[in-house]
Amino acid sequence: KNEVEQSPQNLTAQEGEFITINCSYSVGISALHWLQQHPGGGIVSLFMLSSGKKKHGRLIATINIQEKHSSLHITASHPRDSAVYICAVGVWHNNNDMRFGAGTRLTVKP
């Protein structure tokens, strides 16, 4: 079982819909990262959080440390939001390590 699980694997939405992507992890973490990857490979960091909630424009990320769960929400989705969204965690142990989810492929149709 992967230490970082994302759901759903694939998501198709109509423009304007509210979108939620979930991430669960099973290890102790220092921080959780939400990343966006467009076709071609480039990755952009959207959020880094270790508690609570962060908001940037139409994007909101939340984390529940006790439940080891995070969500990424997109309000008023737009076709340009189509990308792969990846959850990653910095792992607490005696060695710097980062573990990634497999990603959620989001397609927003006009």
Next chain:
Amino acid sequence: ETGVTQSPTHLIKTRGQQVTLRCSSQSGHNTVSWYQQALGQGPQFIFQYYREEENGRGNFPPRFSGLQFPNYSSELNVNALELDDSALYLCASSSGTDYFSYEQYFGPGTRLTVT
């Protein structure tokens, strides 16, 4: 644009050869991490360098090695290439280490194909 650059963009090598990939970090960032992303999968952490010393390593064999230079540029070297090494290799710089509790700034990646 993150200010992190990688070269080359694409590379084709033959099994058994050696390859060097390069990364130039964002100005002022003293930490660089390297990742391997196979097609259709999430990235995997290879290793991290902080102030020219390896500061963490994922589950990759010793034939994956790295260097970080005083100007914060870095290299990923892979010896004895195998077909499974075909992947997108990403570097990311950050302003600190501390168990990845600093924002990562990713480069565009180098796509390596091993034939």
